[in-house]
Amino acid sequence: MTTAAVELPKLPFEGNALEPVISGRTLEFHYGKHHKAYVDKTNALTEGADLAGKRLEDVIRAAAGDASKKGLFNNAAQVWNHTFFWKSLSPKQTSPSAGFAEKIKSAFGSQEEFNKKFAEAGAGQFGSGWLWLVNDGGKLAILTTSNAETPLTGSKKPLLVIDVWEHAYYLDYQNRRPDYLKAVIEKHLNWAFAETNF
Numbered sequence: 001m002t003t004a005a006v007e008l009p010k011l012p013f014e015g016n017a018l019e020p021v022i023s024g025r026t027l028e029f030h031y032g033k034h035h036k037a038y039v040d041k042t043n044a045l046t047e048g049a050d051l052a053g054k055r056l057e058d059v060i061r062a063a064a065g066d067a068s069k070k071g072l073f074n075n076a077a078q079v080w081n082h083t084f085f086w087k088s089l090s091p092k093q094t095s096p097s098a099g100f101a102e103k104i105k106s107a108f109g110s111q112e113e114f115n116k117k118f119a120e121a122g123a124g125q126f127g128s129g130w131l132w133l134v135n136d137g138g139k140l141a142i143l144t145t146s147n148a149e150t151p152l153t154g155s156k157k158p159l160l161v162i163d164v165w166e167h168a169y170y171l172d173y174q175n176r177r178p179d180y181l182k183a184v185i186e187k188h189l190n191w192a193f194a195e196t197n198f
């Protein structure tokens, strides 16, 4: 028998809490259908196999190094990335603490410059992927990854993420990914979460 299957975590806010930047309808599909499908597929792919019942992070790391487990890696990493994305968002506008604001200033020049560079990096990610703020050896850095790729398998520590797959914004913004990014970055990033991860 298998134990402790991967579960779909509860959203840390109400489905309409990010309106009008991210609509309740987008979240209904993004969380309720896409995120849930990654959870279900991860469980289907691990059921009865050697990784059944393992922690999600361990499943991802094990599958990342095994070409025969590419499908499992994609689904398990997408579960983790989405859970991290919901935590990266705050219904209320937040701002970095004074100490963290200094780190942003030292890495990017100013909060405004960071917002601009972060949005540009996300807009420049070709195709599906993720836009990350990471701790790179004690310094803040921007990183983009393709498809399900996640910094979890490398040395850079993820602090915040924004989903730039079309399913994250298409119902609300159609092809206007830069508008989606600008709104999320300016209004809904959870800076307390970023600082805790640092």
Ligand code: MN3
Residues within 6 Å of the ligand: 030, 034, 082, 163, 165, 167, 168
């Ligand atoms: Mn997504």
